[in-house]
Amino acid sequence: MNAVLTREHGEPAMLDELAVDVVARARRGGADAVEVSISAGEGLGVTVRNGACETVEYERDKGLAVTVYLGGRKGTATTSDFSPAALAESIAAAQAIAEQAEPDACAGLADPRFLARVVPDLDLDHPWALDVDAAVELALECERAALAADARLKQSDGCSVNRYRGTRAYANSHGFHAAYRGTRHGISSVMIAADAQGMQRGYWYTSARRPGELEAAASVGATAARRTVAKLGARKIATTTLPVLFDSRIAGGLFGHLVGAISGSAQYRRASFLQDALGEEVLAAHVSLAEEPHLPAALGSAPFDADGVATSAKAVVERGRLATYLLGAYSARRLGRDPTGNAGGVHNLIASHGARDLEALIASLPRALLVTDLMGFGVNGVTGDYSRGASGFLIEHGELAHPVEEITIAGNLKTMFRNIVEIGNDVDRRGTIHTGSILIDDMAIAGT
DSSP, X not given: OGGGGTSSTXXXXXXXXXXXXXXXXXXXXXXXXXXXXXXXXXXXEEXXXXXXXXXXXXXXXXXXXXXXXXXXXXXEEEESOXXXXXXXXXXXXXXXXXXXXXXXTTOSOOOGGGBOSSOOOOOOOOOOOOOXXXXXXXXXXXXXXXXXXXXXXXXXXXXXXXXXXXXXXXXXXXXXXXXXXXEEEEEEEEEEEEETTEEEXXXXXXXXXXXXXXXXXXXXXXHHHHHHHTTTXXXXXXXXXXXXXXXXXXXXXXXXXXXXXXBHHHHHTTOOTTTTOTTSBOSOTTOOEEEOTTOTXXXXXXXXXXXXXXOOOEEEXXXXXXXXXXXXXXXXXXXXXXXXXXXXXXXXXXXXXXXXXXXXXXXXXXXXXXXXXXXXXXXXXXXXXXXXXXXXXXXXXXXXXXXEEEEEEEEEHHHHHHTEEEEOSOOBOSSXXXXXXXXXXEEEEEOO
16 A cells, blocks of 8 residues: 555545555454544645745645454554554554453444435635745745834744645545545734833734635735734733623634533533533523534535544524534443534534624723733633633723733633623634624723
8 A cells, every 4th residue: 555655645535545445454353343544734834034034844744543443442553654564563553452441332433324424525625836935925025014014013023824735534444434635724924013111922814725715915914013013002900890802813712612611521521611501501692603514615614523423514502502512423422422523623613693893892892801812721621710811902982992911801601601792793714613703791800
């Protein structure tokens, strides 16, 4: 099977063939059941700083994981060497691990009835014919636009351009096998501004599968410049309680905590602040979350999950009430439920929203805090306690009064979720969770 690397790196048909071959080899070695996942890809990334190319990185990666099951015992081995000898060693290692493992009645492949019978073409593969010179020029264009935007921008902390194209293949001993290819490209800018009161750092980025859907490089630089300069003069505010408006760029992180809490692993370990919450109100009654894994060319789209289970559109939270947990094959068995196609996470989780954008939400607030950046990891997934360092802007009389830094916002996620007042229509689609800015009723703010 060395031919897999003699043709185009990461070609889906070749990786699919290799996955099927490794499954067959492992079965001949005595495994009750086998699954194999393979990833391979190549990419280019460049970074410029203050008018000069700082780094050029070419990425070419590949990896294979083989998992064997023996009488309810599981063993997994990985390799980045696809030679016949290395694959044989990996299969033997996985089998040796399984022989020493403790039996687990829930271990095993997903039931065949849940596997993807049809693998739809989701339009995920859009290669970018970008060489090093063109990438450097785009990054320099981004940086020039940023530095020209305001005299208070003293230096660049790096403008980057990257492209990536990768393939994922999966096969198991139920006879399922499939492979698909996808791309992800991006442009980013990090700038430093200074005035008499000090220095501030800010950034902006764009990301998409299709190169044509990226923001223009100059626009990325200009936005990074505007966001950086806006932070100048930041100061603390007095400890208080205020409504908090989370900018859409970071708002998805809030729903990320919900995803973690309703994941199968958190539920069967009984380590979730939303334990046994199925059917209960977990968000404000006007908020719904739906998963749309088959959106064409979306960054979170996928035809099947890490277990080969078919992905499908579904309500996750319906009018505030939790409609489903997010389950892979193993966690589904532990909970006595069917898998939901979420082994490995969510695929385009989309929040409902209102008619107003961020500017309109700001204009509606007599006094509040707009949070644009979060620091630290003060989130307890078991209790829901939430405490994060934050920076942003104080809102007074419907306008941004001044930038704010060195404060802490705190609450409990269960209360915060039920206290969502509104979600803006400024939806950020640059990740797997799509949401607009989120306005939450009063939260504790620790300052001076």
